[in-house]
Amino acid sequence: MNISNVAQKSGVPAKTIRYYESIGLIPEAERAENGYRDYDRADVQRLRFIQRARRLGFSVKDVGNLLELWNDRRRASADVKALALKHIQEVETRIEELKSIRETLRHLTESCHGDDRPNCPILDGLAGKGREK
Helix, strand or coil: CHHHHHHHHHHHHHHHHHHHCCCCCCCCCEEECCCCCCCCCHHHHHHHHHHHHHHHCCCCCHHHHHHHHHCCCCCHHHHHHHHHHHHHHHHHHHHHHHHHHHHHHHHHHCCCCCCCCCCCCCHHHHCCCCCCC
């Protein structure tokens, strides 16, 4: 099947499929006689796996590790779990960072009158004014 078909079946854009090939996340596709990439059902499955892992926020590197584990029938599930637990910790750290961002933005917007005056605490905060000592 050609790249547009595999893109449609997997939900991964053709440009992304070519990128995944270029970085070695998926093997380079076989070429048909006309020179077009030729994919099979296993490629669609692999791309769906990657898509789901990426939607869960796994990095490309971690997706590569997950793919290796997925393809290794002698893998230890403990290795997969360890990778997932590490990712959970990264997600929790990011959540805390996002909460801090939200609070900073709330503080800045509450400080801004939002009227016709040029003075804007939001812009001052982004410029770092008031923090210098």
